[in-house]
Amino acid sequence: MIKKISGGVCAPKGFRAGGVHCGIRKNRVKKDLALILADVRCAAAGVYTTNLVKGAPVLVTKEHLSDGYARAAIVNSGNANTCNADGREIAEGMCALVERHTGVPAGDVIVASTGVIGQKLSLEPVAGGMEALVSSLSADGAGSSAAAEAIMTTDTVKKEVAYSFTAGGKECRVGAIAKGVGMICPNMATMLCFVTTDLAISPEMLKKALSEDVKTSFNMLSVDRDTSTNDTLCVMASGLAGNPEIVSADEDFRAFRRALHKVTAALCRMLARDGEGATKLIECRVRGAKTKKDARLAAKSVVCSDLLKAAMFGQDANWGRVLCALGYSGADLDVSQIDVAFRTKKGYLPVCKGGAGLPFDEDYAKKVLSADEIGIEVGLGDGRQRATAWGCDLTYDYVKINGDYRT
């Protein structure tokens, strides 16, 4: 039984979280420093950006997680600490500050940064804010919310989610916080996402669960096809749920995989819906593909097309752009077998059958596409594989936000 619960990263047993404004951002109100602290050493795993330009925190976190364990995560917004000569030193310094204030060895600390690339990050505000940050830690939902708020950049809403599930006869929980919005086309992970669970699981199986999951979650999400330099998705498992430790791909592992995917898919929808300037969530569901890979290529290509995204903003059922994006997706497909329909809360609109257009009423089409969540259903008629991808519309505000982000 998988059940949605409250509490975000604090829902699982053994985690506290908090967030404060320490002064990295000039804005005096917005929190800019977050901490997640586990009561015990956790099995931990991470996946990171594939961009060759990697933020210094990504490099440090990779090293710290190489032994499969961690106990804390420190995260700042307002500065990506990327393309800075002293970047590693600063990222290591943030971990050392966590050690000094909590006793968790620096080597067990995950560190992440998000914000502008190529501006020096000073340790000073972080050092000055540590005492308040540690005092802010709480094991209830307020702690998770404060952390979720502190990692936001141009996000308009904070993203947190949690589910409970059963493994080894014990009730377990998995929760997460994330941030997204721009420079979002994760390739192995989203901008920043931190998952906690009280499941007992070996580091190897945790890594396996995470690596399998991203293929159908964050790797199927795009706001603007720009793969960030700082994408980081980390999971920590405290084991405090009391289930027998998962060490193989057994029934309990599959139960965790299902719950984890509930969490990550929910976050993908939240991230897409809150894409920079977005007014609509776009979900493309492909069925009937020859292989899983073909299904994923096809679905992702549709949500990535600027032309399709602009058409959705304009509530224009321009399905030719769906066909066009499918055609250059790299998926193996038979054009003469493609069906396309739009499905929203406002109605269902089939637009293409067997690769050719169907007549439809333009007024009804406008009504269907006026919904704030657009389902694009694609049948490839060529096999049994399915995939879902998430994106958002392309709007004036995306241009506005990104025309002057730094200043």
Add this chain to the structure above:
Amino acid sequence: MIKKISGGVCAPKGFRAGGVHCGIRKNRVKKDLALILADVRCAAAGVYTTNLVKGAPVLVTKEHLSDGYARAAIVNSGNANTCNADGREIAEGMCALVERHTGVPAGDVIVASTGVIGQKLSLEPVAGGMEALVSSLSADGAGSSAAAEAIMTTDTVKKEVAYSFTAGGKECRVGAIAKGVGMICPNMATMLCFVTTDLAISPEMLKKALSEDVKTSFNMLSVDRDTSTNDTLCVMASGLAGNPEIVSADEDFRAFRRALHKVTAALCRMLARDGEGATKLIECRVRGAKTKKDARLAAKSVVCSDLLKAAMFGQDANWGRVLCALGYSGADLDVSQIDVAFRTKKGYLPVCKGGAGLPFDEDYAKKVLSADEIGIEVGLGDGRQRATAWGCDLTYDYVKINGDYRT
């Protein structure tokens, strides 16, 4: 001696061109049907979209050019004749109409269409307009201009260009018309481009010249990363310049290659500058790459980034987005060796040296980026290969134009 001349596709000896409004478009003023007619049968070659969804005219043109010869090209705007059940029949019908009105066998006719995907194209307006179209043919610049105008969709200016060069001791000419604007990320060709030359050259060598050229011309151009279903680039060579026929990659072939690239590079700049909603041309020049492929991947990735394009619109020297795009480009590069500078008519602004930021004055940066043509110079410090790519900024008007294109 390569020299810019006037006359577009009519500059080379042996070509007439024209354009009329036949009624495919509801707009009564805008021309929508073009014809290029050669006095003699021409060696001819084409490259086409790699999109699996191919416009019917693309399929027909491929067949007609399979013997390496052609004598005419008929093109309509306002309807892409793509994803229509009777598309091939209509495309063949357009070629048959050319045969009936000019005597050129339908199998020697190139056909192309551009406009909305998935709307039925009727032969009726084409048939009704043929007489006027043939009467409009002229061998001077006015004919080329009329044809260039008739193939425009959301283009705001017509694109034509011509150069003269010397081969086999004879003065030869190469000219072209093109259209572009949206759904532009050519993969083997741009939306529509027709090149004429009076050079004598075998079909094989003409094909070789074209295939080599697109790698550094149209394949390095992007407005929105959407590879169209109808991309078609065709060249016809009348041989009337009187040079000894080129049958190998000799000095004359290289002279033609240089002149052809002058033509195609000029068109790429025109197409990028007139990208949908664009206010600025962006030219990314990469040097110091390990291989040609790395140089091309790097340059293309920069001009494709929505984030970078929005920053250029906002005159924001956000060079972190250049680094980010280089990092996910797929090019083999050493981040710590990357230099980046912006160069425009308004000034020169180095922003990144050895992968780390340089201090710069924000007011001066705004001034440099206020120019309508932005050069982004990237040094990879890793080899001797170079590449140039063209794109445009991402603006409110791109969103506006594409939010409601059909209606």
